[in-house]
Amino acid sequence: MEQVQEHEAPSMTETAHGFPQPLVIGREPRVISQPGPLPAVRRPDTEIDGAALPGLEVRAASIRGDAHRYYGTVRQDAMGLWHDGDRTLLACVADGLGSKEGSHVGAATACEVAQAYLSTLPIAPDHVTDARDFVDGIAGEIRNRADERGMPPEELSTTFLAARVQEMPEASVHRAVLVRVGDCMAWHLHRGVWTPCFGEDDADTGVSTSATHALPQDIEHAEVGYADLYPGDMLLLCTDGLAKPMRGPQVSSQLASWWSRPPSLPEFFWQMSFRAKTHDDDRTAVCIWRV
Template sequence: MSSDRRPGPESPDDDSWRRHTDEAVSVTEETPPVTAPPGAGRQAAGDVPRPLMRWVPPPEPPVQPVRVDDEAVPPPSGEAVFAPPPEYRRPHPKGGVARRLPRLPEAVADTVLDGADFDGLTVRAASLRGDDHRYLTEPRQDTAALWPLTLDGTDALLCCVADGLGSQPNSHLGSALACRLLREETGRGAGLWDDPAAAAQDVLGRVVSGMLADARTRGIGAETLSTTLVAAVVELTPPDRPRRGVVLRVGDSTAYMLRDGLFLECFEDAHKDEAVQGSGTNALPGNPGAVEVGAVLLGNDDVLVLCTDGLSNPMHNDEVKAQLVKWWSTGPVPGILEFGWQLAFRAKSYGDDRSAICVWGR
């Protein structure tokens, strides 16, 4: 059988292929090896190193959007996904709108939320800028803060709420500073459970000293930091007995015990008349007045409430108070975001900052 295949490089009958291969081998064998010059492989001084090249695969093609049949999307129910907080007595429709951010060297958040769950005890905290400060582009002057402590060998929870005086330009700094110093000085102190009045007086004295020193460091008047303060220390014990607690305050921020559907005041409130509040109130650091101290027992289903007058003043409205009782004394404890939403209710003539901490015994 004949073949029309021509001899080529792949054909064993091609002598030229063998000859070229032998020549290539002989050239390779006779060629002297190439030696690298001295110093090759080492980077000379001043040379710029060449970057290593790495192959990068091309990006994946973008995912094409999937068309969804309009009939498969359920129609809106007409109910807002996130309902606005309640309103009372028709507040101004634009009063709660934050038009711009305050111009401050130190940022102050519009809203602060916090909370924790312990064995048989739950705490929620919120501090919200009021309608007036939002509308006037002023910072939130309230502060609310939580800290765990160990006092005289007992684990405890420190809750602190402070209300910077609206007439002072640096009171937003003062309220935050008072809470931070209270945490530091309470942690250093002793005897709070045995003699609450003496221990609280000693702690607040050191808080005043710290605030005065801070004012000198900043080069500002101490009165510009003026703030009220209310705080509680609650022991974190197993829930086999009521927990001991100590409450203290300077100024008109206050505390309640919500028990059996009633708000019971923890202090004898001398500021029943709202017209009196805000003008001559006691405040840290310059005019602390008498430190009010009380002892409480937090039992199951009790709620200890600390708050600024941004909440206590609207609570003179029976409708507001009834709603808070419903939220906080019946049903499950609200989540952190839900608690902030509850405090964000709006009421005519009550546009101050609003801060509160609630401690549920369970």
């Protein structure tokens, strides 16, 4: 493999056209943070989105990692946001497995079709059967997409995480129910403290037993979690490109400080672009604040 060139990261006092360079947290990264060759598969380098809903504020971004930029390879992460027009927000993130040729297609498909299966998404954390029905529908769509491309379904393998948030403006709490297959992570930020939504495998040590599980194969490994969002709280859904650096206290503390309130969309993109040595994978996050 081609050697990655050493490049001294700019300091925070240096700017590009008057805008600060991404913050370096911890050790200096080796890969330069700028676009490289165009990937053979055309997908945007970055997606960014947001919303203001009754009692909720949302920011979302999916960013191609510096390593993928350097080598000119496609972003394998994806995300999705929908509202049912009443009181339900659906948010999801997906991370295509790096070893699979069409994993970017699997991730994009999962996030594109999730809305069609909203009615099967659990409304309570103990509804595991509903969770399996939900991911089974999505897995079927991924298998169909593989058939259309003449590829084995496992070549489109992707991890997946979705959250259903019920808006209750008249109540002090919004209930979020989450479903995942694989190692995407979800955390609840309350008064500056991160709490995992799926138990200890989301904790700072980060050893996850679900790391190899992926759709469309591992429907039986669907997990259900939940979070109760009070005013000032935030729910974070993310792929491991963000979850892994968050295991370090410098990164988790910085994000807790930044995300104590909803930032503007440009500010959110800049925050998501922080740099940390050895953490140059695609990075996707959906942040949902209870306001």
